[in-house]
Structures are given as C-alpha cells and as structure tokens.
Amino acid sequence: MRIFVPRDAAARAVGADKVAAAIADAARQQGVAVDIVRTGSRGLFWLEPMVEVATPEGRVAFGPVAPRDVASLMTGRFDPSHPLCLGRPEEIAFLKRQTRLTFARCGIVDPLSLDDYRAHGGWRGLERARSLGPAKTLEEVTKSGLRGRGGAGFPTGIKWKTVADAAADRKYIVCNADEGDSGTYADRMLLEGDPFGLIEGMAIAGLAVGASKGYVYIRSEYPDAVRIMRRAVELSPVDGFEIEVRVGAGAYVCGEETALLESLEGKRGQVRAKPPLPAHKGLFGRPTVINNLISLATVPSILADGAEQYAAFGMGRSRGTMPIQLAGNIRHGGLFETAFGVTLGELVDDIGGGTQSGRPARAVQVGGPLGAYFPRALFDTPFDYEAFAAKDGLIGHGGIVVFDDTVDMAHQARFALEFCAIESCGKCTPCRIGSTRGVETMDKIMRGERPAANLALIADLCQTMKFGSLCALGGFTPYPVMSAIQHFPEDFTRPLRAAAE
Amino acid sequence: MAAWNEAEANDILRRHEGREGPLLPILHDVQEAFGCVPAEAVPFIAHALNLSRAEVHGVVSFYHDFRHAPAGRHVLKLCRAEACQSMNAESVAESVLDHFGLDWGGTTPDGRLTVEATYCLGLCACAPSAMLDGEPMARLTSACVEEIAREVGR
Numbered sequence: 001m002r003i004f005v006p007r008d009a010a011a012r013a014v015g016a017d018k019v020a021a022a023i024a025d026a027a028r029q030q031g032v033a034v035d036i037v038r039t040g041s042r043g044l045f046w047l048e049p050m051v052e053v054a055t056p057e058g059r060v061a062f063g064p065v066a067p068r069d070v071a072s073l074m075t076g077r078f079d080p081s082h083p084l085c086l087g088r089p090e091e092i093a094f095l096k097r098q099t100r101l102t103f104a105r106c107g108i109v110d111p112l113s114l115d116d117y118r119a120h121g122g123w124r125g126l127e128r129a130r131s132l133g134p135a136k137t138l139e140e141v142t143k144s145g146l147r148g149r150g151g152a153g154f155p156t157g158i159k160w161k162t163v164a165d166a167a168a169d170r171k172y173i174v175c176n177a178d179e180g181d182s183g184t185y186a187d188r189m190l191l192e193g194d195p196f197g198l199i200e201g202m203a204i205a206g207l208a209v210g211a212s213k214g215y216v217y218i219r220s221e222y223p224d225a226v227r228i229m230r231r232a233v234e235l236s237p238v239d240g241f242e243i244e245v246r247v248g249a250g251a252y253v254c255g256e257e258t259a260l261l262e263s264l265e266g267k268r269g270q271v272r273a274k275p276p277l278p279a280h281k282g283l284f285g286r287p288t289v290i291n292n293l294i295s296l297a298t299v300p301s302i303l304a305d306g307a308e309q310y311a312a313f314g315m316g317r318s319r320g321t322m323p324i325q326l327a328g329n330i331r332h333g334g335l336f337e338t339a340f341g342v343t344l345g346e347l348v349d350d351i352g353g354g355t356q357s358g359r360p361a362r363a364v365q366v367g368g369p370l371g372a373y374f375p376r377a378l379f380d381t382p383f384d385y386e387a388f389a390a391k392d393g394l395i396g397h398g399g400i401v402v403f404d405d406t407v408d409m410a411h412q413a414r415f416a417l418e419f420c421a422i423e424s425c426g427k428c429t430p431c432r433i434g435s436t437r438g439v440e441t442m443d444k445i446m447r448g449e450r451p452a453a454n455l456a457l458i459a460d461l462c463q464t465m466k467f468g469s470l471c472a473l474g475g476f477t478p479y480p481v482m483s484a485i486q487h488f489p490e491d492f493t494r495p496l497r498a499a500a501e
Numbered sequence: 502m503a504a505w506n507e508a509e510a511n512d513i514l515r516r517h518e519g520r521e522g523p524l525l526p527i528l529h530d531v532q533e534a535f536g537c538v539p540a541e542a543v544p545f546i547a548h549a550l551n552l553s554r555a556e557v558h559g560v561v562s563f564y565h566d567f568r569h570a571p572a573g574r575h576v577l578k579l580c581r582a583e584a585c586q587s588m589n590a591e592s593v594a595e596s597v598l599d600h601f602g603l604d605w606g607g608t609t610p611d612g613r614l615t616v617e618a619t620y621c622l623g624l625c626a627c628a629p630s631a632m633l634d635g636e637p638m639a640r641l642t643s644a645c646v647e648e649i650a651r652e653v654g655r
C-alpha cells in the first residue's frame with residue numbers, strides 16, 4: 001500500500017508525524033507492506049492530518065486522522081466506508097473550486113523526489129525558456145501580467161527587464177521568503193511541499209536577466225522549510241545557476257527588500273533609501289532581481305503553458321491566480337489558489353465556511369499586519385489589487401485573518417501600533433517614535449480618557465506616519481489603525497461601554 | 502552546549518571562509534554552538550571579518566534572535582500575532598505563563614524553560630500556535646499546558 005502523509009509544518013503541528021509512525025507500527029504488526037510517502041500539504045488545514053492512499057482509481061483521502069484512528073484505518077485497509085473517508089481529494093469542494101497553477105504539485109509529490117517533480121510537469125518551463133532565449137523569456141513574463149506577490153504588486157516583467165538591461169560583472173536573483181505577515185503561509189507551504197518549483201523559477205529568472213547566483217532568504221521561524229530547501233538545493237540538477245539558502249534572524253522589517261539585502265550583506269536590517277533601485281544597485285552593489293517566493297515559483301507554469309494561458313485568468317490589471325490564505329477564526333482554514341476577482345464575502349462565508357467559533361464574523365484583516373480591517377459591509381470587494389486599494393486596503397501577500405464578534409477593535413488598533421514599535425528598523429522618526437506615542441495614546445482611549453481628542457491625535461499621527469516614513473512599515477501601519485477606527489467606531493468610545501457594563 | 506572557546510569559534514569562521522556577507526550565518530552558528538552570542542565573540546568575529554566591534558555589536562543587537570546569555574534548556578515560542586489572537590492565543594499564553602510563573606522572555610529558576618513571544622509561525626490556519634524547541638504545535642488550548650509541562654519535564 002502506498003500511503004501519503006504530509007510533512008508540512010502545520011500538519012506536523014497537529015500530529016502528522018505521530019500518525020505516520022502509527023501507520024508504520026500497524027503495518028509491521030499486521031505484516032502489511034506499506035510505502036509511506038511524506039508530501040507537502042494540500043492546504044486543507046481543518047482536515048489535517050489528511051492521509052491519502054493510492055488506489056487503482058486514484059488517491060482517496062482520510063482526515064482529520066488522529067493516531068487512535070490508525071488501527072481501524074489499517075484493519076480496514078483504508079476502506080472508503082471508514083467514517084473519516086473524504087473520497088477523492090480533487091473532488092473535495094474546497095480543492096475542486098481552485099485553479100492550482102503555482103500550487104499544482106504541492107501536497108501531491110514527495111518534495112525531494114526529482115522523479116516526482118519531472119513526472120508532474122517539472123522543468124518544462126525552464127526547458128522552454130532555454131529554447132526561447134533570454135529576451136523572449138522576459139517577454140513571456142511581461143505578457144503574462146504577473147505582478148509581485150510580496151505585497152506591492154509591481155509588474156515582474158518590468159523589474160526583470162531593468163536588471164537585464166543593466167550592465168554589470170555579476171547580477172543576483174534574490175528570493176524573498178521572509179513571509180512575516182500574520183495570516184500568510186503560502187511561501188512556507190511551497191518551500192516544504194515543492195521546493196524544486198522555486199529552484200526552477202529562480203533559474204528561469206537567472207536565464208532571463210543574465211544572473212548565475214541566487215539567494216533564498218528564509219525567516220528563522222521556518223526551520224522545516226530551511227531544512228527541506230537546503231536539501232533540495234543539494235539535489236538540484238540545474239547547471240549554471242547556483243543557489244544558497246540564508247536564514248533570517250527574527251526581524252519583520254527584513255522582508256522589506258532593501259533591508260533584506262542589507263541583512264544578506266551581513267548588516268543591520270535597515271531600509272535603504274531609493275533610488276538606487278535594487279534592480280540597478282542591489283546586493284553587493286550589483287543589479288539584483290528581488291522577488292517574493294510566489295512570484296518566482298509561478299514563473300515555471302507561465303513559461304510551460306504560455307503567457308496567454310496565465311493572463312486569461314483574473315480581472316482588470318490583476319492577471320492570473322493568487323494563492324489566498326484563509327486564517328484565524330475560520331472554519332475551513334487553508335490555501336485557496338484562484339483567479340483574481342473572487343469577493344471577500346465568498347472567501348470568508350462560502351469557501352471558508354464562516355468562523356470556527358460559530359459566532360458572526362465581524363472583522364477581517366486582509367494583507368497582514370499592515371493591511372486594513374474590513375467590516376461585513378465591504379464583503380463585496382473583489383480580490384484584486386486596485387479594488388482593495390480603492391477601499392483603503394491592500395491584498396498584500398494574500399492573507400485573510402477572520403475575527404468573530406468578540407474582537408475588540410481598539411485592542412487590534414493598539415496592537416498594530418505596538419507591532420510597528422517592536423519591528424521598526426529605527427531609521428525614521430515617525431515610525432520609530434510615532435508608533436510608541438500611538439500605543440500610549442491608544443491606551444488612553446481604551447481607558448476612556450478624552451476619546452475624541454485622543455482619536456484626533458491618532459488620526460494626525462497616522463497622517464505623519466503615512467507621509468513621513470521611508471518604507472511601508474511606518475507608512476502602512478495607519479491602514480489597520482484607521483480602518484479599525486473608521487469601520488468600528490463603537491469600539492473606541494470606552495466610557496459609554498464601561499458605563500453599560 | 503559548549504562554553505565559549507576560540508578553537509570552536511575558529512572552526513565556525515573557517516566554515517564560512519569565502520562566503521559573501523558571512524556575518525549572519527556565522528552568528529547563527531555561534532549561537533548554535535554556545536547557546537548565545539557571548540560578549541567575547543563580538544571582538545573575535547570583528548577582528549576576523551575586518552569589521553569594527555561596534556558594527557558587529559550593532560548587528561547582534563538588531564536581530565531579535567540573537568541572545569546575550571543562553572536560554573533555558575527548553576524554549577517555547579508562543580505566537581502573539583493577529584491570526585492567533587483571533588483564536589484566543591492571549592488566554593492560552595496567560596495559562597502557560599501562569600503555570601510556570603513566568604513573564605514574557607522569562608526563564609524558570611531551574612533553567613528548564615524559557616517562554617518567548619513570536620509573531621507568526623506560518624501555522625495561522627491552525628491557530629493558536631507555538632514552537633517548542635523548534636517543533637511546531639498548533640490548535641492549542643489552555644489544556645495544552647499539561648502537555649507542554651510533560652514535554653519539558655515539569
């Protein structure tokens with residue numbers, strides 16, 4: 001029997017290793033030969049640990065499996081009549097409704113098997129890029145409409161073109177796998193579930209711009225991902241492009257591209273003033289492509305199947321698919337890769353199944369700690385860069401964090417400022433000092449001290465941070481703060497509430 | 502965990518010879534070997550890399566990961582970021598801290614456990630989450646205190 005058990009960190013966190021061990025034990029006791037393959041996760045986290053078994057009709061899934069379920073599963077040889085049987089994984093609505101391009105292999109293949117990688121379409125993109133040559137490869141990426149998935153949504157093709165056109169003795173490809181935004185885990189899943197996909201994407205980038213060295217900068221909070229990626233680099237058969245894995249050291253701001261480059265150079269992770277752009281003077285002063293992991297890992301499928309096919313998905317200027325990550329207080333938390341255009345309400349209520357607590361969803365933070373809080377009244381907003389910007393929000397790296405009606409939005413606004421104070425790189429005063437003043441002012445508001453005057457002070461401070469900060473840490477912290485105040489004003493008038501209680 | 506010694510530090514430096522921008526990888530290895538970045542390491546690394554002490558100190562102090570003194574024998578990192586907040590991470594954290602009589606960043610008097618705050622472990626669909634000695638844990642409840650206590654032997 002061939003049995004698939006995820007080795008994804010989130011699956012391990014809920015017991016996947018114990019399940020795998022229990023299966024091996026039971027197999028020994030029952031004298032059955034089993035081949036346990038550790039895969040990435042399919043991203044249906046409420047069903048993890050989700051175990052799959054190979055059958056002549058394809059795989060059949062079971063979940064969530066606890067170690068105590070293994071005895072009955074094994075005795076019945078994973079019979080589909082078992083109460084935990086989910087049927088064919090591809091038929092589970094949450095998966096069936098997705099368009100998996102970037103995550104096509106994740107959760108299916110053994111992440112460190114080169115045979116699996118090739119058998120599931122691996123290397124086709126790089127092979128086509130090699131036959132097209134650098135200029136045509138670049139053109140494909142531009143035509144696909146791919147925009148950076150790290151948050152800013154900058155067109156990837158234009159960034160690459162700038163580096164391709166720069167003359168230099170060396171150029172670099174840097175993969176930003178710092179993924180610090182709460183509510184996001186797409187980079188982690190891909191590192192753990194399909195690392196060769198990233199290697200292929202980076203090699204294509206190297207070919208397109210004329211770089212032969214790449215760095216993958218992974219945050220230290222992801223030890224499993226570091227281990228798997230390092231092993232994948234050792235196994236990589238790609239000639240002429242060398243990759244080195246580097247590990248961060250617990251600084252959120254190092255996800256900002258220039259701070260990340262400083263960190264790679266061995267310095268404090270402080271943000272650089274632009275210009276010069278990294279594309280002109282990046283790592284060690286050389287022209288550098290720095291992209292989010294998902295941007296890079298999407299390139300192989302664009303090259304393999306053509307720019308038109310990718311660009312056919314999406315809406316407006318947001319082309320292709322986005323791996324949206326449903327998180328927090330949500331019934332069906334997981335990775336949902338889909339064409340741009342799906343509404344926030346569909347994502348939360350329909351696909352996500354509402355809150356896990358069963359209480360009404362009240363606020364949804366989209367795009368990480370620098371993203372705005374959306375009330376139900378804005379649930380008709382389509383998932384699209386421009387549509388979210390028009391509502392004073394952002395989609396960021398695609399994380400959606402749901403809160404039920406027990407949330408205190410004053411507390412959330414205070415946390416946004418506190419997080420900025422903790423993580424500020426210290427370079428600009430509005431961010432470094434302003435955030436701390438903001439926390440103090442929020443404390444007063446929460447105690448009921450002159451709320452109107454103090455809220456005006458917060459609004460003023462947010463203006464200063466927005467326009468006086470060098471990077472988006474200071475510049476975007478006003479989004480969660482002001483959206484909380486604007487959409488949930490009742491949470492900021494404590495005396496009334498205190499009197500009522 | 503070894504006490505600071507220059508022979509081992511030299512081994513680490515040698516492993517990173519020829520690497521571009523080697524300071525962070527070196528500091529990670531130093532902390533792995535000695536449990537922290539000891540004060541003696543700063544001038545030693547500065548000298549080897551031709552940097553000033555202030556530069557190396559500046560880097561060590563910038564990053565949350567690097568410690569001046571070793572942590573307890575077990576390190577529990579509890580996530581305090583938004584997705585975990587939405588699933589009552591703060592009340593779980595309170596139970597854990599209460600049980601061990603600790604504040605954030607504190608170590609039990611017997612040196613058994615250090616509890617630290619962290620901001621997102623990428624386990625946000627299974628919140629609240631934590632990491633114990635590098636091993637991920639998720640869907641925590643206040644009842645998990647017992648399990649953590651068992652794991653660290655208290």
Ligand SMILES: Cc1cc2nc3c(=O)[nH]c(=O)nc-3n(C[C@H](O)[C@H](O)[C@H](O)COP(=O)(O)O)c2cc1C
Pocket residue numbers: 147148149150151152153154156176177178179180181252253254255256257258290291292293295296471472473
């Ligand atoms: C404070 C801060 C944190 C950031 N964190 C990340 C991150 O963790 N991952 C990421 O890809 N981009 C992050 N970014 C965005 C990067 O600066 C940059 O836009 C991105 O790496 C470019 O890649 P892309 O064009 O492929 O999105 C961050 C930006 C700021 C201001």
Ligand code: SF4
Pocket residue numbers: 253271423424425426427428429431432469470471472473474475
């Ligand atoms: S806004 Fe904050 S994090 Fe960004 S450069 Fe300024 S001080 Fe540093």
Ligand code: FES
Pocket residue numbers: 182183184580581582583584585586620621622623624625628629630
């Ligand atoms: S917010 Fe806690 S794991 Fe992401």
Ligand code: FES
Pocket residue numbers: 638639640641642644645648
């Ligand atoms: S950590 Fe809660 S049951 Fe294991």
